[in-house]
Amino acid sequence: EVHLVESGGGLVQPGGSLRLSCVASEISFSDYWMTWVRQAPGKGLEWVANINQDGSEKSYADSVKGRFTISRDNAKNSLFLQVNSLRAEDTAVYYCARGSVGYCSGGICYDVAFDIWGQGTTVTVSS
Amino acid sequence: SYELTQPLSVSVAPGQTARITCGGNNIGSQNVNWYQQKPGQAPILVIYRGPNRPSGIPERFSGSNSGNTATLTITRAHAGDEADYYCQVWDINTAQFGGGTKLTVL
Numbered sequence: 349e350v351h352l353v354e355s356g357g358g359l360v361q362p363g364g365s366l367r368l369s370c371v372a373s374e375i376s377f378s379d380y381w382m383t384w385v386r387q388a389p390g391k392g393l394e395w396v397a398n399i400n401q402d403g404s405e406k407s408y409a410d411s412v413k414g415r416f417t418i419s420r421d422n423a424k425n426s427l428f429l430q431v432n433s434l435r436a437e438d439t440a441v442y443y444c445a446r447g448s449v450g451y452c453s454g455g456i457c458y459d460v461a462f463d464i465w466g467q468g469t470t471v472t473v474s475s
Numbered sequence: 476s477y478e479l480t481q482p483l484s485v486s487v488a489p490g491q492t493a494r495i496t497c498g499g500n501n502i503g504s505q506n507v508n509w510y511q512q513k514p515g516q517a518p519i520l521v522i523y524r525g526p527n528r529p530s531g532i533p534e535r536f537s538g539s540n541s542g543n544t545a546t547l548t549i550t551r552a553h554a555g556d557e558a559d560y561y562c563q564v565w566d567i568n569t570a571q572f573g574g575g576t577k578l579t580v581l
Contacts, residue, residue, distance in 0.1 A: 409569075459524050461508040463520045
């Protein structure tokens with residue numbers, strides 16, 4: 349059974365930074381898109397960022413663009429999210445999830461579903 | 476960005492059928508995924524790319540999609556189905572979630 353385990357969350361002051369990590373317990377980690385999704389207290393799911401299998405394609409939600417950076421280390425089955433210039437509205441549980449791709453054509457992949465999720469790591473931005 | 480609209484809440488009597496909708500412009504032309512999230516837990520995928528169920532998800536869960544509405548249907552609902560449900564679509568390397576629907580079985 350595949351597991352994803354996040355770490356790196358914590359309490360940080362506005363303007364601060366954190367590096368979130370997600371380690372996968374499977375040797376085929378490099379075959380999958382990976383994503384970060386967050387959930388503010390009492391709110392719904394918000395997609396944050398995606399990265400493709402080799403790290404050459406990255407996408408970000410407008411709310412985090414320019415402040416967050418997604419990356420991966422396939423040799424270590426690890427996914428990362430560097431979060432900078434944190435704001436109170438970034439307070440949330442951050443989940444990593446594995447992306448199962450429907451198909452790819454012309455360098456674009458379609459119909460990605462998030463089939464495995466970690467338990468999340470909590471980021472609290474407060475002074 | 477592509478917007479997905481879900482009702483805030485749906486109620487169903489035990490043993491009856493619950494239908495949770497997800498509205499979006501011409502969503503019938505897209506594959507829709509559905510997630511279940513119980514309090515304090517991570518989401519789990521219950522329907523993917525339209526009508527497909529991951530292994531371990533009961534046949535009581537099904538998905539359909541036409542026009543501007545996608546629907547998650549849960550037959551023979553019971554208390555264990557109480558959760559928040561989210562629809563999701565993929566749009567050129569980005570993902571969009573609906574706002575979520577709280578299902579109450581009462």
